[in-house]
Amino acid sequence: MEKQYNLSKNQKIILNLIVKSTEPLKAYSILYNVQKKGIKAPLQVYRALDKLVEIGKIHKIESRNAFIACQNSSCQISKATAFSICESCEKVSEISNSKLSKYLSNFTDEAGMKYNKYNLEFFGLCKKCKTS
Amino acid sequence: MEKQYNLSKNQKIILNLIVKSTEPLKAYSILYNVQKKGIKAPLQVYRALDKLVEIGKIHKIESRNAFIACQNSSCQISKATAFSICESCEKVSEISNSKLSKYLSNFTDEAGMKYNKYNLEFFGLCKKCKTS
DNA sequence: CTTATAAATGTTATATTATTACATAATGTT
DNA sequence: AACATTATGTAATAATATAACATTTATAAG
Ligand SMILES: [Zn+2]
Ligand SMILES: [Zn+2]
Ligand SMILES: [Zn+2]
Ligand SMILES: [Zn+2]
Numbered sequence: 025m026e027k028q029y030n031l032s033k034n035q036k037i038i039l040n041l042i043v044k045s046t047e048p049l050k051a052y053s054i055l056y057n058v059q060k061k062g063i064k065a066p067l068q069v070y071r072a073l074d075k076l077v078e079i080g081k082i083h084k085i086e087s088r089n090a091f092i093a094c095q096n097s098s099c100q101i102s103k104a105t106a107f108s109i110c111e112s113c114e115k116v117s118e119i120s121n122s123k124l125s126k127y128l129s130n131f132t133d134e135a136g137m138k139y140n141k142y143n144l145e146f147f148g149l150c151k152k153c154k155t156s
Numbered sequence: 157m158e159k160q161y162n163l164s165k166n167q168k169i170i171l172n173l174i175v176k177s178t179e180p181l182k183a184y185s186i187l188y189n190v191q192k193k194g195i196k197a198p199l200q201v202y203r204a205l206d207k208l209v210e211i212g213k214i215h216k217i218e219s220r221n222a223f224i225a226c227q228n229s230s231c232q233i234s235k236a237t238a239f240s241i242c243e244s245c246e247k248v249s250e251i252s253n254s255k256l257s258k259y260l261s262n263f264t265d266e267a268g269m270k271y272n273k274y275n276l277e278f279f280g281l282c283k284k285c286k287t288s
Numbered sequence: 289c290t291t292a293t294a295a296a297t298g299t300t301a302t303a304t305t306a307t308t309a310c311a312t313a314a315t316g317t318t
Numbered sequence: 319a320a321c322a323t324t325a326t327g328t329a330a331t332a333a334t335a336t337a338a339c340a341t342t343t344a345t346a347a348g
Contacts, residue, residue: 032296032343051334065299070335075296086218087275089305089334108265111273119265127259131278133240133251139280141243143219146263148271164314164325183305197328202306207325221305221334 031081037061038072039093042082048090048116077102085109085116087145096120103141104129110150119146163213169193170204171225174214180222180248209234217241217248219277228252235273236261242282251278 031039037058042049049057055069063069073091076082080102082091087109094102095118106119106128128142163171169190174181181189187201195201205223208214212234214223219241226234227250238251238260256276264270 034297066335067299067337068297071296086277108269108271121265124263128276128278131256133253133278135283137240137280137283139240139278141279142276143279144260144274144276145218146260146265146271147273147275148269151267151269166326198306199308199328200326203325 032072032075034063034068035072035075037063038069039076039081042076042091043093045092047114048085048088048092050088050090054091083107083118085145086143088114088116090116092116092118094118105142106144106146108146108148108150110153111147112149112153115150115152119144164204164207166195166200167204167207169195170201171208171213174208174223175225177224179246180217180220180224182220182222186223215239215250217277218275220246220248222248224248224250226250237274238276238278240278240280240282242285243279244281244285247282247284251276 038054041054041057051066051069051073054073055063055066058069073082073084077084077091080094082093083102083105084091085107104125106121106124108117108119110116124144128144130138131142132138170186173186173189183198183201183205186205187195187198190201205214205216209216209223212226214225215234215237216223217239224239236257238253238256240249240251242248260274260276262270263274
């Protein structure tokens with residue numbers, strides 16, 4: 025586990041929940057699960073999520089409106105994210121592939137424009153779902 | 157303009173609106189704009205959007221919950237999409253780059269898994285916003 | 289240690305996005 | 319015509335996310 029010195033109380037609570045989860049968590053599911061810890065309102069959850077996304081501790085899976093812990097220790101600020109999503113069981117993994125990230129970070133479009141950030145979501149069937 | 161033979165009334169109305177738009181449209185903005193044409197309920201919009209996405213006429217910009225017309229005539233079924241999004245003015249363009257799409261369509265992860273679908277969103281500043 | 293500033297919290301209300309459920313109508317196929 | 323498939327209409331509700339405002343806690347200077 026990494027240091028969390030600068031995280032606030034709510035941020036720690038919510039990060040811990042997300043880190044422990046084996047699947048992406050949705051905001052209101054998080055809310056439900058931290059109510060016993062005193063977090064009562066959606067906004068408290070969304071604020072913590074915003075901050076955690078900003079510092080790269082978690083990522084938002086846009087196509088699912090859900091959040092997972094960063095599985096890539098080097099991904100301090102989440103400007104370059106790639107995920108594998110199983111369309112059957114909804115398992116999500118973060119892809120850490122340096123060739124891919126280099127390729128995308130250096131990508132220049134037809135107009136010569138470069139980008140400072142990207143998010144890539146791959147969809148398919150995971151091993152389990154493919155063989156069953 | 158392409159053929160629309162198989163599109164239903166609502167689907168045509170909504171596709172036409174999206175095609176004419178210079179920016180991605182949100183579902184409730186679409187609803188507001190087609191109420192004069194007799195479409196009254198969110199569900200009518202969402203159903204048309206679902207179908208149009210399914211057949212590749214439009215794409216959903218996941219990070220914006222908005223929809224744009226496919227700008228790539230060869231993109232019949234939208235399994236491989238890439239977009240450029242300006243973080244300042246929110247201008248969105250579809251990227252049609254055969255090298256990029258080949259690279260991503262052939263991508264195999266560490267575990268040897270291949271994917272049948274992907275969505276990529278690049279973020280940055282468009283030309284206009286960079287120089288102003 | 290006090291003052292200033294920024295960051296985080298608590299709380300209520302509300303806005304925005306999307307789906308469930310059920311009845312009906314239009315379209316395509318045999 | 320009979321059947322299956324797709325689309326529509328309508329009402330209600332679920333799920334996701336933000337606005338506004340008052341207060342508290344943490345950090346950084348002076
Ligand atoms: Zn990461
Ligand atoms: Zn699976
Ligand atoms: Zn397209
Ligand atoms: Zn711009």
